[in-house]
Amino acid sequence: MHTGSCLCGAITFTVSAPLKAPDACHCGQCRKQSGHYWASTDVRRSDLAIEGEAHIRWYQSSPKVRRGFCDTCGSCLFWDPPHRDTTAIAMGAFDQPTDTHLHVHIFTADKGDYYDIADGLPQE
Incomplete structure (x- = not known):
């Protein structure tokens, strides 16, 4: 079981399954939302319990x-494609330990010009 929250604690969540290896998204939308790249893990909705849902505000960033x-x-917490059965949760919102490590960088062609990706992980 893994727990986490937003910065102020108004939203807390529990994941009742092991966390999948997270990815790091370098697309322009994720960088603008998070202030850098977005590291997250996909969680099946059936394994996710959220307290304080009334405090979640949703922004439709694309049609999907x-x-x-x-x-x-x-606090930016969720990347949610309603057509799938998973929600991505920001790795920084989890309480430690997460028992995970990044496994891939995605949308690297869009990465910021102010940093290099030099950790040896695959880049897509």
Whole structure:
């Protein structure tokens, strides 16, 4: 079981399954939302319990995806494609230990020009 929250604690969540290896997304939308790249793990909705859902605000960032953040502290928490049975959760929102490690960098052609990816992981 893994737990986590937004910065102020208005939203907390529990994942009742082992976490999948996270990816790091370098697309322009993720960088603008998070302030850098977005590291997240996909969680089956049936394994996710959220407390404080009334504090989640959703932004429809594309026709297929909405992004969830806390209406009190602004923490970016969720990347949610309603057509799938999973929700991506920001790795930084989890309490440690997560028992995971990044496994891939995605949308690297869109990465910021102010950093290099030098960890040896696959890049897509």
